[in-house]
Amino acid sequence: MKHIPISLLLGAALSSVFLLAAGLSLIWVPYDVESLSIADRLQASSPAHWLGTDQFGRDLASMLMVGARTSIAVALVAVGIGITIGVPLGLAAAANRGSVLDEVIMRGNDLIFAFPSLVIAILITAVFGPSALNAIIAIGIFNIPVFARVARGAALSLWTLDYVLAARVSGKGKARISAEHILPNIGNLLIVQATIQFSLGILAEAALSYVGLGAQPPTPSWGRMLAEAQTMIYTHPMLAILPGVTIILMVLGLNLMGDGLRDALDPRLRRARQ
Amino acid sequence: MLRYILKRALSLTLSLVVASLVIFVLIEVIPGDTASFMLGLNATEEAVANLRAELGLDGTALERYLSWTGGMLRGDFGISYTYRVPVSELILDRLWVSLPLAVFALLLSSLIAFPIGLIAAANRGRLADYGIIGGTQLGIAVPNFWFAMLLVLVFAVKLQWFSAGGFPGWSTPGAALKSLLLPSVALALPQAAILARVMRSALIETLSQDYIRTARAKGLSRRQAVLRHALRNALIPVLTIIGLQFSFLLAGAIIIENVFFLPGLGRLIFQGITQRDLIVVESVTMLLVFAVILVTFLVDIAYAVVDPRLRRR
Numbered sequence: 225m226k227h228i229p230i231s232l233l234l235g236a237a238l239s240s241v242f243l244l245a246a247g248l249s250l251i252w253v254p255y256d257v258e259s260l261s262i263a264d265r266l267q268a269s270s271p272a273h274w275l276g277t278d279q280f281g282r283d284l285a286s287m288l289m290v291g292a293r294t295s296i297a298v299a300l301v302a303v304g305i306g307i308t309i310g311v312p313l314g315l316a317a318a319a320n321r322g323s324v325l326d327e328v329i330m331r332g333n334d335l336i337f338a339f340p341s342l343v344i345a346i347l348i349t350a351v352f353g354p355s356a357l358n359a360i361i362a363i364g365i366f367n368i369p370v371f372a373r374v375a376r377g378a379a380l381s382l383w384t385l386d387y388v389l390a391a392r393v394s395g396k397g398k399a400r401i402s403a404e405h406i407l408p409n410i411g412n413l414l415i416v417q418a419t420i421q422f423s424l425g426i427l428a429e430a431a432l433s434y435v436g437l438g439a440q441p442p443t444p445s446w447g448r449m450l451a452e453a454q455t456m457i458y459t460h461p462m463l464a465i466l467p468g469v470t471i472i473l474m475v476l477g478l479n480l481m482g483d484g485l486r487d488a489l490d491p492r493l494r495r496a497r498q
Numbered sequence: 499m500l501r502y503i504l505k506r507a508l509s510l511t512l513s514l515v516v517a518s519l520v521i522f523v524l525i526e527v528i529p530g531d532t533a534s535f536m537l538g539l540n541a542t543e544e545a546v547a548n549l550r551a552e553l554g555l556d557g558t559a560l561e562r563y564l565s566w567t568g569g570m571l572r573g574d575f576g577i578s579y580t581y582r583v584p585v586s587e588l589i590l591d592r593l594w595v596s597l598p599l600a601v602f603a604l605l606l607s608s609l610i611a612f613p614i615g616l617i618a619a620a621n622r623g624r625l626a627d628y629g630i631i632g633g634t635q636l637g638i639a640v641p642n643f644w645f646a647m648l649l650v651l652v653f654a655v656k657l658q659w660f661s662a663g664g665f666p667g668w669s670t671p672g673a674a675l676k677s678l679l680l681p682s683v684a685l686a687l688p689q690a691a692i693l694a695r696v697m698r699s700a701l702i703e704t705l706s707q708d709y710i711r712t713a714r715a716k717g718l719s720r721r722q723a724v725l726r727h728a729l730r731n732a733l734i735p736v737l738t739i740i741g742l743q744f745s746f747l748l749a750g751a752i753i754i755e756n757v758f759f760l761p762g763l764g765r766l767i768f769q770g771i772t773q774r775d776l777i778v779v780e781s782v783t784m785l786l787v788f789a790v791i792l793v794t795f796l797v798d799i800a801y802a803v804v805d806p807r808l809r810r811r
Contacts, residue, residue: 476639
């Protein structure tokens with residue numbers, strides 16, 4: 225890869241800031257985010273509190289760091305669910321193109337797409353109680369058909385190629401061909417899609433925790449920081465602006481990275497640019 | 499053609515049956531008994547039993563499923579537990595907020611996205627294109643409820659041009675339209691960003707086609723070729739996305755409706771969940787799913803009419 229797209233560099237740099245902040249929060253945060261200190265409430269930015277404090281006296285920078293951990297963990301595991309269930313389904317559908325199995329998998333996909341995702345996410349969290357885990361499940365379910373569709377579409381075109389035919393002639397079964405020959409060749413596409421779903425997951429987690437259905441207090445999350453800031457927005461708009469900008473930058477970073485990866489990994493586009 | 503339509507209709511029916519089963523089971527497993535929840539802690543067992551009978555909550559799961567789905571087929575969506583009025587009335591009421599909101603948001607996002615996508619595609623690889631790509635990336639990354647909060651802060655609190663929320667009803671059309679404006683802007687922005695990107699790539703795709711080269715060779719200017727030939731063909735994928743966005747906007751406005759205290763369908767579901775008004779949740783969710791499946795079905799048929807190759811799929 226001689227030519228690395230600027231968007232990839234920019235996106236990777238932006239996302240790693242948050243990944244690092246989230247990682248750092250595991251071992252160190254400037255202030256404890258679970259202890260309230262009313263004496264320090266609503267402070268402006270200062271050397272002691274870089275981004276100021278909220279109405280409970282919690283340090284905003286620390287909350288954003290721990291919030292990054294929540295958001296990233298939820299979105300990442302949700303992507304994991306989508307890949308581990310969706311990709312095998314997509315591969316199986318492609319390997320048995322036109323069969324009943326293919327039809328059932330694809331119609332099942334359409335069906336999940338037909339459900340209004342937010343409504344179902346709210347239903348799921350209402351059934352099992354709001355928590356980060358249920359937010360993960362709710363977001364993860366809607367990742368399954370996305371990955372199944374991408375995997376199936378990419379795999380279908382590979383099944384017509386000579387080297388796959390050669391593998392078939394040599395006596396390998398469909399499952400083995402899918403794992404050994406198809407999967408490695410659709411990896412690029414899956415990585416690009418994973419980046420996109422990751423960023424959508426961050427937005428979905430923010431929306432769910434904004435309405436109180438994500439991670440529960442006292443665990444900070446970006447969405448709930450926004451919800452808590454809503455009543456203070458007239459007097460202290462920064463409380464709402466900072467988490468919002470944080471979400472935007474994280475999602476922007478991931479999307480830029482996805483775009484850049486697609487350009488870098490797709491040989492057709494690379495040739496077109498040269 | 500008829501065969502194709504029948505096949506799609508069968509698949510539509512199957513999807514609806516499965517969808518209704520999924521919704522029913524999800525609602526069934528919500529813990530707690532609706533009747534005792536409604537009557538509070540001090541209710542007698544007899545009162546709870548009476549209310550259960552009145553709400554149609556006794557009987558086996560199969561009986562309740564059949565009476566729910568059978569009712570919906572006749573247009574009877576059940577009686578709301580909390581409002582004590584037919585759910586169909588509630589839905590009709592709320593539709594008068596959600597439908598205009600979705601239509602405005604869609605119009606607004608198309609009005610923004612079309613020219614922007616066109617400009618970007620026509621100036622591919624130039625500064626304007628990069629600027630627009632960057633702008634749409636930003637638009638996609640903005641959570642719409644956060645954007646809604648900012649709109650309230652600027653236009654309702656600081657400038658006081660709009661009220662911060664609520665809906666005055668259609669008896670005063672001017673005020674009603676005004677109260678839907680900020681929410682539609684909040685909904686439209688991320689949608690416009692997505693639509694502009696689709697518009698741009700669809701146009702770039704069509705601009706590389708042979709018939710555009712032919713049109714240019716015939717002496718049409720670049721501008722004429724884009725407007726007369728490319729635009730029309732690029733609209734197909736764009737319209738597909740608009741169709742999908744419409745159903746998303748109808749159902750996906752829950753959070754925006756909550757930010758602005760709008761009495762729409764999304765808020766109806768949300769309140770239904772928190773107030774345990776499960777029949778409302780069940781029926782409205784089913785209606786939304788039905789709308790999406792129906793739109794998909796109609797789009798499939800429309801495509802098959804336009805492109806005969808698809809019928810043999």
